Amino acid sequence: MAKYSKIISCGSYLPEKVINNSDLPAILETSDEWIRARTGITQRHIAADGELTSDLAAKAAKIALEKAGLAAVDLIIVATTTPDTTFPATAVSVQKKLGMHSGFAFDIQAVCSGFVYAMNMADIYIKSGQAKTALVIGAETITRILDWADRGTCVLFGDGAGAVILGESDEPGILSAKLHSDGQFQQELYVDGGVSINQQAGLLRMNGKEVFRHAVEKMGNVVLEALEDADYGIEDVKWLIPHQANQRIMDAIAKRFKIDSDKVLSAVAKHANTSAASIPLAICEHEAKLKSGDLVALTALGAGFTWGSIILKW
Numbered sequence: 157m158a159k160y161s162k163i164i165s166c167g168s169y170l171p172e173k174v175i176n177n178s179d180l181p182a183i184l185e186t187s188d189e190w191i192r193a194r195t196g197i198t199q200r201h202i203a204a205d206g207e208l209t210s211d212l213a214a215k216a217a218k219i220a221l222e223k224a225g226l227a228a229v230d231l232i233i234v235a236t237t238t239p240d241t242t243f244p245a246t247a248v249s250v251q252k253k254l255g256m257h258s259g260f261a262f263d264i265q266a267v268c269s270g271f272v273y274a275m276n277m278a279d280i281y282i283k284s285g286q287a288k289t290a291l292v293i294g295a296e297t298i299t300r301i302l303d304w305a306d307r308g309t310c311v312l313f314g315d316g317a318g319a320v321i322l323g324e325s326d327e328p329g330i331l332s333a334k335l336h337s338d339g340q341f342q343q344e345l346y347v348d349g350g351v352s353i354n355q356q357a358g359l360l361r362m363n364g365k366e367v368f369r370h371a372v373e374k375m376g377n378v379v380l381e382a383l384e385d386a387d388y389g390i391e392d393v394k395w396l397i398p399h400q401a402n403q404r405i406m407d408a409i410a411k412r413f414k415i416d417s418d419k420v421l422s423a424v425a426k427h428a429n430t431s432a433a434s435i436p437l438a439i440c441e442h443e444a445k446l447k448s449g450d451l452v453a454l455t456a457l458g459a460g461f462t463w464g465s466i467i468l469k470w
């Protein structure tokens with residue numbers, strides 16, 4: 157059985173259509189200055205009509221597969237909160253779009269923490285010997301569940317997909333993972349619809365100030381927990397890759413840990429918050445900086461709340 161699972165490649169896809177902050181005052185009472193100052197976001201990508209979460213995911217996955225020199229993998233996990241359909245899983249649509257007929261594929265729903273949850277699952281499958289290779293994808297068409305009349309939420313999000321391939325390895329890769337959830341916070345961030353409730357997809361609702369506070373505290377604390385399990389300290393982290401919700405959240409975490417802001421990898425300015433896709437998109441955006449052996453910490457918080465961290469060697 158494999159001692160470790162390790163990232164062997166990554167790929168990303170962003171829809172062609174871009175909406176800049178300066179396009180938004182035409183439909184909302186907002187401004188480029190407000191959005192930039194409060195969030196660091198300057199633009200977001202929006203999926204085209206008929207472009208599905210599985211399309212974005214398959215495009216990102218194809219790039220990762222090509223880079224790894226693989227035609228197929230044993231396992232596909234898609235982390236998404238905006239699946240193509242209620243069932244089957246978006247992951248099996250991705251499997252079909254990639255022309256794969258073997259292995260197994262499923263979705264995971266942990267909202268903005270989905271990629272961290274999915275990485276942990278794939279790591280467990282690889283270490284247990286049930287898979288030798290895994291495609292772990294974060295993919296969202298989250299702009300489809302935004303209320304475009306609510307300026308407190310709609311300016312924050314964008315669509316996209318990022319994928320990594322994990323393979324078995326004798327060299328250190330994923331070193332530790334720590335996951336949490338606490339359903340008492342559901343009302344801070346949720347969608348006001350669902351199959352069981354009203355048979356509608358619903359729209360995103362958020363108490364921004366509370367989410368901000370919890371994100372800074374919980375994303376920071378869980379990194380320390382995961383580092384402790386891996387026998388490292390915060391000073392050993394070469395790159396921190398947080399969920400890309402808001403530049404101010406990332407800056408607050410960097411300040412708390414007194415880490416140089418250059419070590420906190422960000423892509424929020426160009427992508428906005430792409431929910432489960434945000435961490436793999438940030439990984440791809442900064443791939444050239446990541447060198448073999450670098451200690452990397454991933455951390456995320458999403459609706460639920462769910463939160464978690466992965467510590468890995470690149």
Ligand code: ACO
Nearest residue numbers: 186187190194268307308311364365367368371401402457
């Ligand atoms: N443009 C202009 N003004 C706005 C906008 C906008 N887009 N949105 C809100 N405002 C106004 C408000 O109406 C309010 O006006 P008022 O004082 O007249 O009532 C004023 O700006 C201040 O609003 P606040 O909500 O207090 O602004 P705040 O500084 O808290 O920033 C924000 C809001 C950006 C949502 C912030 O709370 C935040 O980033 N929270 C984190 C939420 C997040 O990132 N969620 C993503 C999902 S969860 C996750 O991914 C971790």
